[in-house]
Amino acid sequence: MISSDDVSEEELENETPSISEAPAEFVENPPDDLICQICCYVLREPHVTDCCGQHLCKSCLDSSVNLFTSIKACPYCRENNFKHLIYKPYQRKINELMVYCKNKSQGCSDILKFKDLEQHVAKANKAGCLYTTLECPSGCYTELLRKDMDEHLKEACPNRYVTCEHCDEEMMWRDLEDHYDGCGKYPVLCPRSCADGMFIREQLAEHEKQCPNMVVECPFQEAGCSDEITRAQLTNHLESNMADHLGKLMTAYSQLKCEFQSLKINYEKIQTMENIFHLMLKKK
Ligand SMILES: [Zn+2]
Ligand SMILES: [Zn+2]
Ligand SMILES: [Zn+2]
Ligand SMILES: [Zn+2]
Numbered sequence: 517m518i519s520s521d522d523v524s525e526e527e528l529e530n531e532t533p534s535i536s537e538a539p540a541e542f543v544e545n546p547p548d549d550l551i552c553q554i555c556c557y558v559l560r561e562p563h564v565t566d567c568c569g570q571h572l573c574k575s576c577l578d579s580s581v582n583l584f585t586s587i588k589a590c591p592y593c594r595e596n597n598f599k600h601l602i603y604k605p606y607q608r609k610i611n612e613l614m615v616y617c618k619n620k621s622q623g624c625s626d627i628l629k630f631k632d633l634e635q636h637v638a639k640a641n642k643a644g645c646l647y648t649t650l651e652c653p654s655g656c657y658t659e660l661l662r663k664d665m666d667e668h669l670k671e672a673c674p675n676r677y678v679t680c681e682h683c684d685e686e687m688m689w690r691d692l693e694d695h696y697d698g699c700g701k702y703p704v705l706c707p708r709s710c711a712d713g714m715f716i717r718e719q720l721a722e723h724e725k726q727c728p729n730m731v732v733e734c735p736f737q738e739a740g741c742s743d744e745i746t747r748a749q750l751t752n753h754l755e756s757n758m759a760d761h762l763g764k765l766m767t768a769y770s771q772l773k774c775e776f777q778s779l780k781i782n783y784e785k786i787q788t789m790e791n792i793f794h795l796m797l798k799k800k
């Protein structure tokens with residue numbers, strides 16, 4: 517006999533775990549009376565019909581409506597206008613059956629009650645199955661098992677926060693390489709490859725004032741020396757080019773002297789003209 521407590525038209529809220537795509541794998545073959553005669557699988561949301569008293573899945577009954585005629589016939593005995601109601605005792609029995617974790621193929625060896633399965637594998641359940649696949653919460657789009665997530669977030673996630681070991685600035689790991697290109701405290705070699713070794717980038721401008729490989733002007737540039745020399749070569753350059761520098765200096769001096777002479781002549785001409793002008797004014 518079916519008691520009124522056992523059947524209901526309301527949903528079984530806590531007693532029916534939500535049914536997800538993959539069917540559960542039962543540890544032992546479930547008893548025949550818990551198998552749906554339509555889909556031949558363990559009853560999903562067991563209902564009982566009032567025509568033939570069959571226990572069938574709710575979803576199997578739902579699909580028994582003829583889409584063309586809208587007539588609902590019992591999928592087992594073909595009776596029209598039959599009714600079906602939730603049958604709680606079977607759901608309770610199924611809930612107690614032992615199943616393998618759905619993540620068995622990923623490595624989970626847990627065996628649990630059917631009613632606990634969905635909660636066990638739920639992504640949102642922080643204490644749930646270690647073999648549930650999750651997306652990295654830091655937004656790097658990596659998918660990995662719950663058991664590997666902590667290590668990923670600490671060691672591998674490109675979005676994890678790290679500190680630049682040179683300047684102590686905090687940033688995402690994926691930005692670190694770009695940061696190094698501009699980090700003021702980053703160790704760099706002198707771009708002129710001098711033997712002074714490594715500097716922090718900020719000190720480079722200061723170093724250039726003493727770098728032996730920096731190109732400097734010869735003090736005799738004004739006199740016409742256009743040799744390209746480095747700071748380290750300067751003393752040697754001055755010593756070995758003394759005659760040349762003196763020659764250039766003399767040439768420049770002669771040129772200046774000539775220019776000065778012609779300026780002087782011009783100046784004297786102007787002065788003479790000025791004197792004549794003054795005398796003419798006085799005579800008036
Ligand atoms: Zn079924
Ligand atoms: Zn029937
Ligand atoms: Zn598991
Ligand atoms: Zn990540």
Ligand SMILES: [Zn+2]
Binds near residue numbers: 680681683685
């Ligand atoms: Zn830095």
Ligand SMILES: [Zn+2]
Binds near residue numbers: 706728
């Ligand atoms: Zn240098």
Ligand SMILES: [Zn+2]
Binds near residue numbers: 735736737743757761
């Ligand atoms: Zn020179």
